[in-house]
Amino acid sequence: MKEFRTIGVLTxxxxxxxxxxAARAVVRTALARGVEVYGIYRGYSGxxxxxxxxxxxxxxxxxxNKGGTFLYSDRCLEFKTPEGMAKAVATCKxxxxxxxxxxxxxxxxxxxxxxTNHGIPCIGIPATIDNDITSTDNxxxxxxxxxxxxxxxxxxxxxCESHARCNVVEVMGRGAGDIALNTxxxxxxxxxxxxxxxxxxxxxxxxxxxxxxxxxRNFIVIVSEGVGSEYGPALAKKIExxxxxxxxxxxxxxxxxxxxxxxVDRVFASRLGVFAAEALxxxxxxxxxxxxxxxxxxxxxNFALTMDNMYKNTLKPGxxxxxxxxxxxxxxxxxxxxxxxxxxxxTVENKINI
Ligand code: ADP
Numbered sequence: 001m002k003e004f005r006t007i008g009v010l011t012x013x014x015x016x017x018x019x020x021x022a023a024r025a026v027v028r029t030a031l032a033r034g035v036e037v038y039g040i041y042r043g044y045s046g047x048x049x050x051x052x053x054x055x056x057x058x059x060x061x062x063x064x065n066k067g068g069t070f071l072y073s074d075r076c077l078e079f080k081t082p083e084g085m086a087k088a089v090a091t092c093k094x095x096x097x098x099x100x101x102x103x104x105x106x107x108x109x110x111x112x113x114x115x116t117n118h119g120i121p122c123i124g125i126p127a128t129i130d131n132d133i134t135s136t137d138n139x140x141x142x143x144x145x146x147x148x149x150x151x152x153x154x155x156x157x158x159x160c161e162s163h164a165r166c167n168v169v170e171v172m173g174r175g176a177g178d179i180a181l182n183t184x185x186x187x188x189x190x191x192x193x194x195x196x197x198x199x200x201x202x203x204x205x206x207x208x209x210x211x212x213x214x215x216x217r218n219f220i221v222i223v224s225e226g227v228g229s230e231y232g233p234a235l236a237k238k239i240e241x242x243x244x245x246x247x248x249x250x251x252x253x254x255x256x257x258x259x260x261x262x263x264v265d266r267v268f269a270s271r272l273g274v275f276a277a278e279a280l281x282x283x284x285x286x287x288x289x290x291x292x293x294x295x296x297x298x299x300x301x302n303f304a305l306t307m308d309n310m311y312k313n314t315l316k317p318g319x320x321x322x323x324x325x326x327x328x329x330x331x332x333x334x335x336x337x338x339x340x341x342x343x344x345x346x347t348v349e350n351k352i353n354i
Contacts, residue, residue: 002121004281006036008052008097010071012043012111013104015257016127016141017067018265024060025273026101026125031057033281038097042072043104044079044111047088052095064266067144067259073104079111085118092120099280101273103127103140106308109288113301121285123276124301127269129257132176134311134338135304136290140272143264145172145256146183152252153187153220160218166190166208166239166247168221170232172256175312179256180224181345184353190219192349193235195226196342201235205242211354212245219245271296307331311338 009026011019027037039059041051053059063070078084091097099121102112105128112122126133129145149171156167173179177194184192190207193199208219221239223232229251236249261269268291275296276289287298306323309315310331320328 002098002283004035004098006038006096006098007277007280008038008040008047008092008095008100009055009103010040010043010046010100011069011073011103011127012108013073013075014128015069015073016129016139017144017257017259017261018140018269019069019071019073019103019127020060020063020066021261021266021269022103022125022127022140022273022276023069023071024063025270026103026277027055027060028057029274029277030281033277035281038095039071040100042074042076043108044076044084044088045074046071047091047100048076048078048084050091050094052091064270065260067261069103075107076111079114085114088115089118089120099123099285101125101276101280105130105139106133106305109301109305113286113305116286116301121280123280123285123298124288125269125272125276126288126290129179130173130176131178132174133288133290133304134308134334135288135299137293138268138291140265140269141257141261142178143268144259144262146179146186147262148256148259149179149183149252150186152255153183153189153222156250157187157218157220160220163246164212164217166219166221166236166243166245168223168232168236168239168247168249170223170225170229170249170251170253172253173224173226175226177224177226177342180222181342181349184220184222185345185349187220187222188353189222189349190353191221192223192346192353193221193227193231194224194342194346196339197346199227201238202242204235205239207354208239208245209243212243219247303327303331307334311335
């Protein structure tokens, strides 16, 4: 088995609150095992440029509670080129980096699998506020983002109540309605619009008109970013025109990506960090750490990414060829499970959204 003397840790892609807690857990777990740790700054860009520093236990003090990522993040296109990859591998060889824990989303895992194929074992930790990684029940930052959304929507609701208004609120989630569905329930929204399920503007307008007739003053409609940036503003105009209720539009956007992580995210990120570092040091690689029904497990990155493509309808021709029937059935079952869970939330929201 490969002996690890030095590992690296990086954060990449969209940042998420709790990335710091995960990186801290990776650093401290490895150091406790006598393994040195390099912090790789600005994601894969830092690996290409050599923007790398050795981290001691105190270098990760006072960050478990902080949003953002002290390692910074980047979207690095050069890493996708053979030249960029060669530079990254050369940096690892020069510094003696035997393996890397990469904290990020599906793009980050694609980079991690490429790097593993070039001889540097990598393990992925899922961190994205959207919770759009099919292989895991939870991602780092999701809980914090949802808590930020409900705090902001509660404020909008106060002013909607005072002025007898409606507010259409667009929340993040590029391909996934998880944030929208959960926060719609938690904030008592009148309606929710997500890409996973059919939506009908006319029925939303009717519901608001009826609510007003029955004396309801405030209305919140949560719209997921995944339905397109034009949708929310257009819906706000339509609601006002059809129901007569003054309607504002708010895009929460990146505000939801910042802020101190919640207890749930701090604990989850710490568990993932410890688990990932231990898995890497016992010789696992090309895997992503996932939570399934409360348990942490590792899943092959190629399997996880292919399942993700299947879920998002972005499979390339032939992509399933390297998987056997059992594996494909497992992917489909997981996808059905995910849709089932989202549908349950959607049903709850619809039952109580008068
Ligand atoms: P996220 O990890 O949040 O999904 P991105 O999709 O931007 O964010 O991916 C993060 C980084 O991972 C990219 O900037 C790039 O450096 C690397 N990456 C993404 N896709 C690939 C790929 N197909 N091959 C190699 N590296 C990739």
